[in-house]
Amino acid sequence: MIRRINFTNRKRIPRDRVRVELTAGQPRRLTATLELDGLSLSGSSAIYLEAMCAGSPAIERFACGDVAHPSPPRDQPLGEIEGENVFFTLKVVDRAEHLGRIEGIAENIRPERSGKEPAPRKSILPIEPRDLGEQLWELEFRQENVFLIVNSRVPGFIDRVHADPLVYSLMYPAIVREILSRAFREASPASEEEERWPSYWLRFGRSLHSENTDPATIEDEEEQQEWIAEVSGAFCKRHRLAESFAAAGYMGGDP
Amino acid sequence: MNARQFNDEGIRQFRQFLAVCRENPRAELPRELLEDSRLSTAVAPGVDVQPSTLPKREDAARLLTQLLEPLGDKAVAQNAGLWTWLSLFFFDQVCPAAGGQRHVKNDYHYVYEPLNPRHSYRHLLFIAWRVQKVAAPHTRLFLSGPLSTLDKMTSEVFKRLYLMRIRCIFEVLERLYWDPERRKPRSGVVDSQTVKRGDLSHRLPIRIRQLEMTYDLLELNADQLLELLGDEFRPGAR
Numbered sequence: 001m002i003r004r005i006n007f008t009n010r011k012r013i014p015r016d017r018v019r020v021e022l023t024a025g026q027p028r029r030l031t032a033t034l035e036l037d038g039l040s041l042s043g044s045s046a047i048y049l050e051a052m053c054a055g056s057p058a059i060e061r062f063a064c065g066d067v068a069h070p071s072p073p074r075d076q077p078l079g080e081i082e083g084e085n086v087f088f089t090l091k092v093v094d095r096a097e098h099l100g101r102i103e104g105i106a107e108n109i110r111p112e113r114s115g116k117e118p119a120p121r122k123s124i125l126p127i128e129p130r131d132l133g134e135q136l137w138e139l140e141f142r143q144e145n146v147f148l149i150v151n152s153r154v155p156g157f158i159d160r161v162h163a164d165p166l167v168y169s170l171m172y173p174a175i176v177r178e179i180l181s182r183a184f185r186e187a188s189p190a191s192e193e194e195e196r197w198p199s200y201w202l203r204f205g206r207s208l209h210s211e212n213t214d215p216a217t218i219e220d221e222e223e224q225q226e227w228i229a230e231v232s233g234a235f236c237k238r239h240r241l242a243e244s245f246a247a248a249g250y251m252g253g254d255p
Numbered sequence: 256m257n258a259r260q261f262n263d264e265g266i267r268q269f270r271q272f273l274a275v276c277r278e279n280p281r282a283e284l285p286r287e288l289l290e291d292s293r294l295s296t297a298v299a300p301g302v303d304v305q306p307s308t309l310p311k312r313e314d315a316a317r318l319l320t321q322l323l324e325p326l327g328d329k330a331v332a333q334n335a336g337l338w339t340w341l342s343l344f345f346f347d348q349v350c351p352a353a354g355g356q357r358h359v360k361n362d363y364h365y366v367y368e369p370l371n372p373r374h375s376y377r378h379l380l381f382i383a384w385r386v387q388k389v390a391a392p393h394t395r396l397f398l399s400g401p402l403s404t405l406d407k408m409t410s411e412v413f414k415r416l417y418l419m420r421i422r423c424i425f426e427v428l429e430r431l432y433w434d435p436e437r438r439k440p441r442s443g444v445v446d447s448q449t450v451k452r453g454d455l456s457h458r459l460p461i462r463i464r465q466l467e468m469t470y471d472l473l474e475l476n477a478d479q480l481l482e483l484l485g486d487e488f489r490p491g492a493r
Contacts, residue, residue, distance in 0.1 A: 010468065010469060048471070050473070052420070054372075055370065055371070055372035055416075056372070056416065057389075057416045057419035057420055058420075059420045059473070061473065082329070082333070083370075091471060093471045098479070099470055099475065099479055099482075099483065100470060100471035100474070100475075101469060101470060101471070102468070102469060102470060102471055210417065211416050211417060213372070214372075217371050217372060217373045217374070218373060219373070223373070
């Protein structure tokens, strides 16, 4: 298992603080706006915006000034990055030491295309109550959606699935793994275009994957399991599940 | 002759030949496909390519880098038809016959798929050119082997896109894993089963993943990255 080191208190910059717009053309052009106020970042730290594309090792880096005086790209060419699935990382780097330490980061930022409004979000895992006997929950895979069925015999359980870290921290990693494993088996070659749950979930997984690796390009089962493990880890990290679990009153140590 | 690029039908017919050759390892090479104008077009600007003996990947790297220079790196890296045509042109090099029989491996070793990151680096000719383009002058780890197989060292590095984005990575890899006395890669660093201190298959990717959470690795020089990697990666410590 990969142990994450964050002894320098790196800050997670919310993605909505970074807006990136791409304008079509040859090459495409990039404009970004940053809103870093109130994040307790050092004024002298340098800002970098990095563009990458799924499936390519290419990276294009834009120096954006420092936190006190940001100068994000305005109508600059994106010349090095080919391909459609462009994503961005914003790094705030403390240059006071000889090795640049990351003070804040926002990853997997998706650009807005010029003139397009972002689509409204919808849940990819609707929850339904049902009498499940002694079983707490199960997944139900229907034609278009996958549903989380929770036991209606347990009073208030359906609300705690969303709200109680002691419940969701234990449930959701297993749910993510199970659905993605099944999505690999059920996705058809044209599944990216299909409006069915395997497509939603594989797209969701890809958006979390650190390399943005397209699951459609993964053929053997071992590599699929590696991809799922990476996505599951990223999911836990994004939602700080261990931290939430501990903070919610879980008492470790003595039985 | 002038180098050409297959169209979709040319690639389909080449794949068909690969399937036939797996069934019949003594199948004749369909050299007529190379100049069939219904299956391919000449590249522009024109590039003159001649049969060559390319026993090692470094031989192919040298030849292809020089040969394809006029076409531009971006265009070359995206040209599935050109690389696939070159595979047929140099088929005796990428899939040599032993005792009159060939052992044809997976299609992706011969048919280039630029949009598939799991397959593209496995193309036997493309990877030779690619190594030369992105790793020079630190290419020894990846070019010393035979052209007709893809070694573990090369695939372990080139399948990991995040490693390739670190500018000093090839110098670091050479300093860590090249054995100057034996003039070959250090042994035991790409064992898929056993995890060893400082190895390339397991420990290096994990350590880099840890470090990139904290440090801006992209612009580091090799000395700085080696310092961050720590004692486990010092040659004497393994």
